[in-house]
Amino acid sequence: MQRLRVRYAKRGRLRFTSHRDISRAVERAVRRADIPVAYSAGFSPHPKISYAGAAPTGVASEAEYLEIGVTTPCDPQQVRTDLDGSLPPGLDVLDVVEAGPGALADRLEVSEWEVRLRDADRDLAVTAVEKFLAAGTVEVERLMKKGPRRFDAREAVLRLTVPEGAEGTEGTAAQVAGQSCVILRMVVRHMTPAVRPDDVLTGLRLVADFAPPVPPEVTRLAQGPLDDSTGALADPLDLDRETTRGGEAGPAGEHDVG
Amino acid sequence: MTSTGHVMGPASVGRMPVESIFPRLEALLPKVQKPIQYVGGELNSTVKDWDTTDVRWALMYPDAYEVGLPNQGVAILYEILNELPATLAERTYAVWPDLEALMRAEGVPQFTVDAHRPVRAFDVLGLSFSTELGYTNMLTALDLAGIPLLAADRGEDDPIVLAGGHAAFNPEPVAEFLDAAVLGDGEQIAIAISEVIREWKSEGKPGGRDELLMRLAESGGVYIPKFYDVDYHPDGRIKRVAPNRADVPWRVHKHTVMDLDEWPYPKKPLVPLAETVHERFSVEIFRGCTRGCRFCQAGMITRPVRERSITTIGAMVENGIKESGFNEVGLLSLSSADHSEIGEVAKGLADQYEGTNTSLSLPSTRVDAFNIDLANEFSRNGRRSGLTFAPEGGSERLRKVINKMVTEEDLIRTVTAAYSQGWRQVKLYFMCGLPTETDEDVLGIADLAKKVIKAGREASGSRDIRCTVSIGGFVPKPHTPFQWAGQADHETVDRRLKALRESFRSDREYSRAIGFRYHDGKPSIVEGMLSRGDRRIGAVIRNVWEDGARFDGWSEHFSYERWMAAAAKAGVDVDWYTVREREENEVLPWDHLDAGLDREWLWQDWQEAVNGGEVEDCRWTPCYDCGVCPTMGTEIQIGPTGKKLLPLTVV
Known part of the structure; x- marks a missing residue:
């Protein structure tokens, strides 16, 4: 199963969304965007979307992360466009890469x-x-x-x-x-x-x-992750870009504020 | 562009720039619970340019956002009005007391969630009252908006405060707070009202607010309370309700949309960020109901039955899922299993959405085996939730009184089918406090529930099955055969519920398999006073609101004692409005408001009820006795069309 790592922002008035609000919005956006999300098995199937340490309600963010499991391989750039178009303005998708080895949470x-x-x-x-x-x-x-x-x-x-x-x-x-x-x-x-x-x-x-x-x-x-040599933050998705083909590297720490 | 034109009105409303109050609100949001409910920005919400529109509606559902957002009525009007090129509609909801306090302290007015504009800047504040328990929230909104509470005190700069929804079929208790009320389906009349306002504004608002209200009144389709006087007998009964000026009609009629296929809304369902009470895309599959349950106001005031065709239902579901991303579809109506092609609808949708994790739900209240087939079809793609049946009354005799034609055999046969096909939980809904009800009738609920469990254990061969009994208090409603009935006092209701609870508890064989949910009888008394109240109840509402009443539909906010104190202060005898049975010839506060029902038919049906007589369903047996079709010039509109839903194109 391909896993996609997504960096997204919550901006402006949408910073008042809670973690639960965001997960509902993302689940619906994934369906609207026709992304072939994988579902858990069992009596009450849930889409395989996981979230890394969400910013508190009321706090805006340029760097939130989630991971989506899909049933058929997807082009990360296409997912970036489709998912962003299906989310309400203010929940904005900034970057999507195919997940490489290692847990994303460990890099944050x-x-x-x-x-x-x-x-x-x-x-x-x-x-x-x-x-x-x-x-x-x-x-x-x-x-x-x-x-x-x-x-x-x-x-x-x-x-x-x-x-x-x-x-x-x-x-x-x-x-x-x-x-x-x-x-x-x-x-x-x-x-x-x-x-x-x-x-x-x-x-x-x-x-x-x-x-x-x-x-x-x-x-x-x-x-x-903290770059020990410079003391600056590194882009946690860079590691995935190095290990997978396709994904275009974006400059780390860029604040794409439309 | 506001066309104030050649003749200037007494005040040039719309001239001032209308700015967003969001920056001021934003500073308050970190201090309140669930701030997301106040920020708007929902998927499919609309923000139109203020200055290029000339008729502007603020639509309010007078309850919390989480309840108000999923409301179909507001959603439909919001979309229809915004589709009109020069009309704008935004939404506003009741704010919780924590934000209300901060808004008062900081002078932030009641706002719309779409563009955060102050409500007072709009032409119309349209309120949708599903229940009377939203009245106090209306007063909070008016007060926060800076709109005078009393219609008589409003000036040229204030919006027209207009009520709709089921409670608006008797708006008399809130008459002094309203400028106008509309009965029935809102789609066409909302557009018509917009046109009247547009014309009046384009002419330079001749005659001011009063003339606008007059133009609305003359049509006979909008009720303007201040154009009617109410006289009373010395004993307190109403003597007469009469127009107090020429050209105002004696009766105001309700509105009926005849062809639901022409109005396939919502097309762009609002998708909230905040959690709400219904997280699904809902399609009304028909309006009206002809089962003739005598307690049911909705069934009476929404006649005749008008079905949406299977083809339109299919198209609306496909579009709604695509536009919203919801994973649940609800097929709404007052008795969804009665749609003439419900079997085909269920099968067609289940086929179309097979394997997509989209679940279908149907408020199923009919007690027959057909419902189990439907439920099986619906649960194919998703969760298997509980099945709900509503026998409403605990004894055969009482079910005849309310015209709910369900026999004990029907119920047992149905639940046996459900349990034997793998359902593990059944919910049964009843009412307490029905006319002619005795203690034995209510205790009959326990017998019925025990028989259900017994049958279920035999059918499933398992003891692992459950049955939940939910009980609501009966409140007599206007425009129903029970509008003359004396409401049961809360002591009686509470005594019967307590006895019923004991009956469940004391039975060791069944007590653990049966869940029991009920509320005490006091809130029903307040609801009863508001439902059948007249203009003198306005003082009670105002008193209780001034004393702090808010969100009366929420048990944690509702205070019976506060309402009783408010009534006493207003000199209102609550019993007179609630437990008193009315005579045939007593003028009822809503008699001048025409729901299409023949008063004599209602009275005869009330007499039949007491004598245990039944009424046929006119969906199957033609009958024009209730009066709706002849007086409104309408007919029931039902299928079958014989069409089927085709497979969706695979993306």
């Missing part, structure tokens, strides 16, 4: 996030980030399904910056362009429990009393 080691803080004070943000990075550990608490849980939000953060004068990535989380905002960029390692951007923000509040006035607008920019 880190995420790069962008956090827009509207009407926040940049100097305070810079100070808070410095304090956060200087700390050995920053214990935060988050309400999980089984109740509140305390964990360290510092160790997972590999990089945290406040880029100067940045406009941020357009067309992703924020609907309103040109508003004054502070932008945080962070590279966070995937751990258990997962450290999310809001945990880092909680950390900034704890170490420096830094609290943005309005809810943050968060976008995942990339996921992938």
Whole structure:
């Protein structure tokens, strides 16, 4: 059975989709696009589509991943076009490759996030980030399904910056362009429990009393393995492109924001 | 382009740019539950240019998005209106209390989910009331929109607030909040109303809002409550309902689409991102029902029967699946197994979708063996869910009273067939609180359920079978033979349900095989007051809403005590509206609204009910006694056409 790996974005107002919303939308899109998806056997057959660590509800993303099993071999580029055309605008297919060996989830080691803080004070943000990075550990608490849980939000953060004068990535989380905002960029390692951007923000509040006035607008920019030589994120699908014929290599980390 | 033209109306609505409120809403969404329900962007949703249209509808289903989105009525009108070149329609739903509070705090108005435009900017706010329990949600929406609650307080800049749906067949309890109401099928009248508005606007809105309402009233097809006065007897009964100005007709008639093949909607089904109560593509296979169940308002007010042909059904299913990507098709109607070619439809669709993981469902409520054949056909391609049958009444005598002609032998024969063909679960639906009902009638439900299990165990040779009994409270409805009946008080209903539960529990042989689902009788009393209420109930609705009532159809939000307090404050005797039996000559609040049914026939049928007489189904035995066909100039429209569904072209 051929497996296809799909990178997709959730943008704008569709960032409010939950993981379950997305899986329903994808199942329907696959049917509309006539992609010969494989079904599980048994009493209640389910399409073979699996998802790798979805961004939380309300968080936009340029780098979500899923895998589709198909019954007859498909051209990845055709699937990219057909699937994108069948999904509602805002759930946009960016890249499709035929899966090579190895689990995709293993390659998604880190995420790069962008956090827009509207009407926040940049100097305070810079100070808070410095304090956060200087700390050995920053214990935060988050309400999980089984109740509140305390964990360290510092160790997972590999990089945290406040880029100067940045406009941020357009067309992703924020609907309103040109508003004054502070932008945080962070590279966070995937751990258990997962450290999310809001945990880092909680950390900034704890170490420096830094609290943005309005809810943050968060976008995942990339996921992938960490390139130890450059410290940058690599495209997790590159490995598949190297081992399979056909698939066109796209530049890693490209943010195709239509 | 708004043609305000040469004569300027009193206010130049439509001149101001209408901007999306989304940026302001967006800031609130991270703080609410299930924000996706408020963002729109569904597949097949439509956003038209505001400035190039001149008649604009905001369509509201006054319940949560998850309930409102799958509603067929709103979906059909949304599509039909948007197909008109200069007309625009957007959708709006009830917002949950968490978002309502934030919207109030931030001054964000009620919005449409399509382009997030403020509802007050539209020409019409059209509400579809499937149930009276949406009334309080209408008030929330009006208030959030900045539209005065009372029609009398609205000005030239406010939309026409118009109600449709089954509850609109008695809109009197909400008359003071409505500018207009429409009875019956909406397809053609929605277009006609759009044309009246377009003409009035193009003439420069002569006579303002009042003249527009007058133009709608004159046709006899739109009810304008404020053009009618209600007089009362000293004892509280209605003396007279009469037009209060010239050229307003004494009676307003319902609308009937005769050829469903000409209206094959939805063509582009809305596919939500959020989870909703029905995740499927639904096709109405016919409208109307002639079984004559006396409790059933839907069956009475949607007469005559009009079938969609097998060919159109097939084409709609094929198109709907392609457009939506849904993996389930529902064939809707009030009694789907009664379609004259349902066997061919079932077989044809099952053949066409074999091996595609597409399941077909049929709300099957008929109790006969034919239904099992259909169910087998339908489950060929998908899941085998439970089978549902609705004997409605627990005893033979009571089933005669309600004209639900099912014998115990019928039921046992049917469930035996089901269990012997591998079905493991059967659901039985009954009502409690029916006219003339006794404790014994309700306890008869337990006997019936036990016989069902006994027959099932014998037929299947297994003890691993189940039967679920669901019970709904009966509420007498307008335009039915039971419109004169006294509603059972909730103490009686609760006592009978409790006795029934004990009867299930105490029987060790069967108690584990029978599931029992029911609600207490109190919500039915509120529904009963609203169903058969008159204009004096408006004060109760307003009081209860001001006291915080929202989402009354949801048990976790509904408060009986709050409703009773609101009634007391308004000086309304709830018993008078609910448990009181009416006399033949009492003027009923909806008598001036014409569902086509002959009042004398309804009364005779009510008398027959009490005496246990039966009525034939006019689908099979011609009969014009109910009055619908002669008064509305309609005929039943049924097959068979003799056509068959052809295999789909393989892609």
